[in-house]
Amino acid sequence: MPSLTDERSYADVLKSPAPSSTPRRILRRRVHHPPVSVFPPLPSSNGKSSNVKDKRKMFVYIDHSNFWISRKIATRDENWRYDVKALQSVLTSNTLDGEIMGGPNTKVHVYGCVPDDLKSIWENQGARVHKLKKRYPLHIEVKKTKRKRKKENPEKEVDTALVAESVTEAARALREGLKDTQIEFVIVSGDRDMRPAVKKIINCGFKVNVWSWKGVLSKAYRDLEEKKAGRLKVHLLDEHKDKFVTASKVPVKQGFGQAEGSGKNGS
Incomplete structure (x- = not known):
């Protein structure tokens, strides 16, 4: 107790408030966290959440x-063109497992005759365009018979390369232990000569999507589709042509894959 000799009087000491026993509060900056939605993400048409990126690998092989x-023979249109990016979207968005969310890890291989303007666009899109050892003209007359075309065109080179490389990729995926939910194959051709590749890929345990124009689709693929239900799906390009076929007789603008003034779709 302070004595009367202190600088302050005893009466002043008694008037002073007693020290508080409550601990001193330390003020901290309040952190605001973003609100968490109580609703689950909306599912897509194939049952997958809309915010989940699909990590499937897709290998596309185009004859x-x-x-x-x-297409040129069916329509007698020597100058028909298509939108490269739109075609690729059609091929990868219609698969056995439904629409792919977020975009797959896609590798595209293109074989055979490709006009120079479209070739550069494919390459700009990251596709690998395989060169033929023997080039042949693209302005083939539609009146020529299949026998004459077969004699003039090195189509067997295309068939052999596509079959060999697609089967090799499937075998590699099998060795790496990839499952059918991780990888899917697309083959664009109605040629019966591609059937061995389709069968071997399926035998490796993977799913295959075959795309073709209706007029050149081999019946062998429909028969195989029935036998391998759930492993093989056949798609008709005719049913999606409005999405990628552009106006004919109009030069394609390099880098876009879209013909200028292509307000109307080709027939």
């Missing part, structure tokens, strides 16, 4: 000779 010349 461009079959794809290009068959």
Whole structure:
């Protein structure tokens, strides 16, 4: 107790408030966390959450000779063109497992005759365009018979390369232990000669999507689709042509894959 000799009087000491026994509060900056939605993410049409990025790998093998010349013969349109990016989107968005969310890790291989303007666009999109050892003209007359075309065009080179490389990729994936939920194959050709590749890929345990124009689709693929239900799906390009076929007789603008003034789709 302070004595009366202190500088302050005893009465002043008694008037002073007693020290508080409550611990001193330390003020901290309040951190605001973003609100967490109580609703689950909306599912897509194939049952997957819309915020989940699909990590499937997709390998696309295009028999461009079959794809290009068959369309030209069917329509008698020597100058038909298509949107490269739109075609690739069609091929990868319609699969056995439904629409792919977020975009797959896609590798595209193109074989056979490819017009120079479209070739550069494919390469700009990251596709690998395989060169033929023997080039042949693209302005093939539609009146020529299949026998004459087969004699003039090195189509067997295209078939052999596509079959060998697609089967090799499937075998590699099998060795690495990849499952059918991790990888899927797309083959664009109605040629029966591609059937061995389709069968071997399926036998490796993977799913295959075959795309072709209706007029050149081999019946062998429909028969195989029935036998390998759930492993093979056949798609008709005719049913999606409005999404990628552009106006004919109009030069394609390099880098876009879209013909200028292509307000109307090709027939």
